[in-house]
Amino acid sequence: MPQLDLSVPRIMGILNVTPDSFSDGGRYDRLDAALYHAERMVINGADILDVGGESTRPGAQPVSEAEELDRVIPVIEALSARFDRLVSIDTSKPTVMREAVAAGAGMINDVNALRAEGAVTVAAEAGVPVCLMHMQGEPRTMQRSPHYDDVVAEVRDFLLERARICEAAGVSRQAIVLDPGFGFGKTLEHNLELLQQLPVLCASGYPVLAGISRKSMIGALTGREVDDRLAGSLAMALLALEGGARILRVHDVAETRDVLRVWTAVRERRESGEGSKGD
Ligand code: PT1
16 A cells, blocks of 8 residues: 655645535446546646545534445545545544555545544554644534634644644554644634644644645635635635645645645755855
């Protein structure tokens, strides 16, 4: 199985397997559409394919475990058979985590930071990397009135406490990724503060994932609808890289790959001291 190598920043391509993401032409259509989309992302430079069967965007309703399994397991089996890429399962349900790893997933991405009963144990037994994300509230209601006294400190302290609990249960320290959870119970101001202070979270020593792509924070800044947020998303992806993010979770893989190439070239020159003499 492909491993998570974060010696350079990585691109996680988003693969939603929810009915609102594809026209609902039945199970084969759904699988076919997911594989087509995944192949595009692999060709365009995705390192990780993040499969999600339950929407977690603001206002989203929960789905049952049976429905979620039905959506994601066939897709994960097909992806791990076809592509030499790490497949991650975006779920908060322990049973879905376990079944997904058995079907070939090599990473668990949980917007609930493994707070569901039994989730930490499943992750430890699975022995795969886990992304622990911060969320205030739950998706259905989280944007009603987010409040923090100190958003950066609260998000960091929450994530470090979750990481401590995971390590105590046997998850290896090297297998933990942290995510401030942009848009999850946060105002625009909170999101901007978290982005600006991303180095504070990176200083924890854990690699940091940033999920920014097409979110309403970009809509709020640009006045653009969700399908017209590419430029804003790329600008924020670059800022996240500058802040130390090691994984970018994105819809637009090809364009984000170009941002990563440009950023990498500039950073290499900076590190070699090239052109910094001023003469
Ligand atoms: C994320 C993330 C995720 N985001 C991780 N997993 C979503 N690790 C799903 C909006 O404001 O950031 N990190 N899985 C999608 N969730 C949202 C949240 C989508 C907010 C849109 C918004 O528009």
